[in-house]
Amino acid sequence: xxxxxxxxxxxxxxxxxxxxxxxxxxxxxxxxxxxxxxxxxxxxxxxxxxxxxxxxxxxxxxxxxxxxxxxxxxxxxxxxxxxxxxxxxxxxxxxxxxxxxxxxxxxxxxxxxxxxxxxxxxxxxxxxxxxxxxxxxxxxxxxxxxxxxxxxxxxxxxxxxxxxxxxxxxxxxxxxxxxxxxxxxxxxxxxxxxxxxxxxxxxxxxxxxxxxxxxxxxxxxxxxxxxxxxxxxxxxxxxxxxxxxxxxxxxxxxx
Amino acid sequence: xxxxxxxxxxxxxxxxxxxxxxxxxxxxxxxxxxxxxxxxxxxxxxxxxxxxxxxxxxxxxxxxxxxxxxxxxxxxxxxxxxxxxxxxxxxxxxxxxxxxxxxxxxxxxxxxxxxxxxxxxxxxxxxxxxxxxxxxxxxxxxxxxxxxxxxxxxxxxxxxxxxxxxxxxxxxxxxxxxxxxxxxxxxxxxxxxxxxxxxxxxxxxxxxxxxxxxxxxxxxxxxxxxxxxxxxxxxxxxxxxxxxxxxxxxxxxxx
Amino acid sequence: xxxxxxxxxxxxxxxxxxxxxxxxxxxxxxxxxxxxxxxxxxxxxxxxxxxxxxxxxxxxxxxxxxxxxxxxxxxxxxxxxxxxxxxxxxxxxxxxxxxxxxxxxxxxxxxxxxxxxxxxxxxxxxxxxxxxxxxxxxxxxxxxxxxxxxxxxxxxxxxxxxxxxxxxxxxxxxxxxxxxxxxxxxxxxxxxxxxxxxxxxxxxxxxxxxxxxxxxxxxxxxxxxxxxxxxxxxxxxxxxxxxxxxxxxxxxxxx
Numbered sequence: 217x218x219x220x221x222x223x224x225x226x227x228x229x230x231x232x233x234x235x236x237x238x239x240x241x242x243x244x245x246x247x248x249x250x251x252x253x254x255x256x257x258x259x260x261x262x263x264x265x266x267x268x269x270x271x272x273x274x275x276x277x278x279x280x281x282x283x284x285x286x287x288x289x290x291x292x293x294x295x296x297x298x299x300x301x302x303x304x305x306x307x308x309x310x311x312x313x314x315x316x317x318x319x320x321x322x323x324x325x326x327x328x329x330x331x332x333x334x335x336x337x338x339x340x341x342x343x344x345x346x347x348x349x350x351x352x353x354x355x356x357x358x359x360x361x362x363x364x365x366x367x368x369x370x371x372x373x374x375x376x377x378x379x380x381x382x383x384x385x386x387x388x389x390x391x392x393x394x395x396x397x398x399x400x401x402x403x404x405x406x407x408x409x410x411x412x413x414x415x416x417x418x419x420x421x422x423x424x425x426x427x428x429x430x431x432x433x434x435x436x437x438x439x440x441x442x443x444x445x446x447x448x449x450x451x452x453x454x455x456x457x458x459x460x461x462x463x464x465x466x467x468x469x470x471x
Numbered sequence: 472x473x474x475x476x477x478x479x480x481x482x483x484x485x486x487x488x489x490x491x492x493x494x495x496x497x498x499x500x501x502x503x504x505x506x507x508x509x510x511x512x513x514x515x516x517x518x519x520x521x522x523x524x525x526x527x528x529x530x531x532x533x534x535x536x537x538x539x540x541x542x543x544x545x546x547x548x549x550x551x552x553x554x555x556x557x558x559x560x561x562x563x564x565x566x567x568x569x570x571x572x573x574x575x576x577x578x579x580x581x582x583x584x585x586x587x588x589x590x591x592x593x594x595x596x597x598x599x600x601x602x603x604x605x606x607x608x609x610x611x612x613x614x615x616x617x618x619x620x621x622x623x624x625x626x627x628x629x630x631x632x633x634x635x636x637x638x639x640x641x642x643x644x645x646x647x648x649x650x651x652x653x654x655x656x657x658x659x660x661x662x663x664x665x666x667x668x669x670x671x672x673x674x675x676x677x678x679x680x681x682x683x684x685x686x687x688x689x690x691x692x693x694x695x696x697x698x699x700x701x702x703x704x705x706x707x708x709x710x711x712x713x714x715x716x717x718x719x720x721x722x723x724x725x726x
Numbered sequence: 727x728x729x730x731x732x733x734x735x736x737x738x739x740x741x742x743x744x745x746x747x748x749x750x751x752x753x754x755x756x757x758x759x760x761x762x763x764x765x766x767x768x769x770x771x772x773x774x775x776x777x778x779x780x781x782x783x784x785x786x787x788x789x790x791x792x793x794x795x796x797x798x799x800x801x802x803x804x805x806x807x808x809x810x811x812x813x814x815x816x817x818x819x820x821x822x823x824x825x826x827x828x829x830x831x832x833x834x835x836x837x838x839x840x841x842x843x844x845x846x847x848x849x850x851x852x853x854x855x856x857x858x859x860x861x862x863x864x865x866x867x868x869x870x871x872x873x874x875x876x877x878x879x880x881x882x883x884x885x886x887x888x889x890x891x892x893x894x895x896x897x898x899x900x901x902x903x904x905x906x907x908x909x910x911x912x913x914x915x916x917x918x919x920x921x922x923x924x925x926x927x928x929x930x931x932x933x934x935x936x937x938x939x940x941x942x943x944x945x946x947x948x949x950x951x952x953x954x955x956x957x958x959x960x961x962x963x964x965x966x967x968x969x970x971x972x973x974x975x976x977x978x979x980x981x
Contacts, residue, residue, distance in 0.1 A: 519758075
């Protein structure tokens with residue numbers, strides 16, 4: 217599974233299945249990220265839904281195929297919606313992804329994220345600063361592996377390179393482009409793509425690696441003929457929409 | 472009115488009047504759709520406003536030219552805002568459009584949408600699943616015509632082809648592009664465009680058909696030289712901005 | 727400072743410092759404007775944060791470098807968040823910008839904006855109608871200069887040309903493109919850029935003029951090869967990302 221060709225093939229199969237099955241991913245995410253996240257999901261073949269209203273969150277989650285919980289906004293209503301949504305996802309044995317945005321800035325968020333981690337997300341996707349705030353550990357050492365093992369989850373650390381671990385297996389994806397950091401909600405959209413992948417690939421480690429590899433390769437392709445982050449934001453959606461096995465095999469840098 | 476040239480001309484006149492008069496459309500819509508809806512309205516010559524705060528919704532609606540009610544978010548505050556907004560629109564004899572998003576997923580939304588239908592929207596724009604949830608009828612039969620007649624409204628069913636009926640007259644618009652379904656808020660933006668058209672064309676059936684034909688033709692033009700839904704989202708806005716009578720006459724497929 | 731070359735150089739230095747220092751601008755802004763505002767800040771080298779939740783607004787503002795207060799949404803929660811945010815900004819002697827969106831439509835907003843003006847924003851950015859609603863004065867006369875002097879603030883009136891005054895010094899920036907008015911949140915994003923500039927240029931008059939000149943010149947560059955507002959929305963982000971001293975010197979029309 218660690219060989220580039222294998223992960224490239226897994227990524228290609230995940231995309232093919234998403235395009236064929238159109239799973240719905242319910243996203244509890246912040247209003248900054250909603251539109252871009254929805255468009256990335258649609259480009260990949262999935263269907264987004266986004267409501268956070270307490271009256272209907274359970275209906276929406278129960279009939280979805282996966283759940284994304286992003287902490288980009290953090291108020292009492294949102295926390296109640298998250299609690300109900302996770303309950304509905306767990307009742308339906310549905311995969312769910314935790315994206316603990318900005319928990320390094322506000323301590324109340326970090327505590328809430330630790331409570332959510334205890335509820336058993338399929339995957340936690342975050343950056344180095346957020347990892348440090350979540351676990352107290354060093355993101356560059358073996359703390360991610362230990363955290364994944366302790367919580368029987370996948371830790372996906374994204375940044376210059378992406379690192380994925382399930383506590384035993386480890387992947388490093390050295391794709392992507394610096395422009396990805398200059399478009400708001402790019403990380404949030406990547407988390408949504410992971411949630412979509414979990415609906416069509418039962419090995420959560422492979423699903424996470426495949427989704428992140430596909431997104432990072434799409435970023436590389438998109439960066440080739442744009443002038444800046446404005447054009448790039450659209451181009452990566454187009455690259456993801458058109459991504460195929462040949463390009464994934466040619467470009468994926470996985471170890 | 473059913474001949475393509477006539478509807479193409481009506482669409483061209485609607486666009487010309489929007490560009491000349493810049494009517495303001497107040498949109499109660501979900502946060503996923505707000506930005507794209509605003510940009511489509513601006514490209515067509517209209518002016519969007521979007522607040523849902525109870526303290527000011529009546530001020531904003533009373534001074535607008537049309538109202539859009541989109542159920543993409545559904546909480547107690549939003550329902551109260553919708554109630555007050557429809558009251559203000561009716562008091563001012565202002566056209567209003569109902570877009571009952573996702574009522575097929577949550578039964579509470581469907582009930583609320585039926586209550587809103589009873590308040591007499593000028594137009595209801597929705598897809599086939601939403602139509603079935605609203606009326607219980609078969610969207611492919613004569614149920615749309617009967618619903619329009621019963622409620623003295625326009626039913627606009629959008630999808631692969633768009634069908635518009637006022638209970639007596641019927642239009643089918645066979646334009647558009649599959650990429651339209653891969654950009655979030657495209658349907659919501661189409662509903663907003665219908666609301667704008669109602670401010671400059673008193674025959675609501677013609678306004679609805681003209682707006683949807685213009686949007687679908689813009690989608691066809693936009694699809695010609697893009698690589699995917701990312702570029703398409705911007706290109707359809709540009710196509711709408713530049714749309715003229717000649718292109719409408721050449722491309723509109725109306726029956 | 728009034729000579730075009732001087733302001734062009736100031737604008738270039740502001741951009742260079744933003745790219746080097748990556749200050750964080752906390753934006754309390756409406757959901758329509760959040761995504762675009764975030765992307766403009768990122769393209770300029772700054773980092774956006776956007777939460778308005780009462781539980782964490784003080785943490786986010788206290789650790790930011792500047793604050794933007796945009797009245798695009800106006801409810802009790804938002805007003806409480808604004809109150810706490812301004813308190814945190816003032817406690818940290820942090821610059822803050824007031825953008826009193828649409829106060830010409832709702833009188834309750836205008837009163838609230840006047841209260842905020844009394845709390846001493848570093849800069850107020852607004853259009854002519856909003857200026858009239860805020861001050862009761864004629865935006866084309868010397869009312870802006872008097873208002874700036876009376877409140878020891880900068881008044882930045884944007885529109886066909888942008889006018890900046892601190893009550894003593896006055897600038898007119900005759901750049902920009904009409905397409906800027908056809909993209910939602912363009913003004914809001916301009917206000918955010920002013921807030922970012924205030925973190926790297928201590929003379930608030932120069933910071934405001936430099937940021938608005940950079941944004942308007944980026945708009946001119948972007949308008950050169952686009953077909954409409956859809957492509958323009960991305961192109962101005964790319965132009966801002968690539969903007970350099972040579973282009974600023976060549977294009978800035980300042981008097």
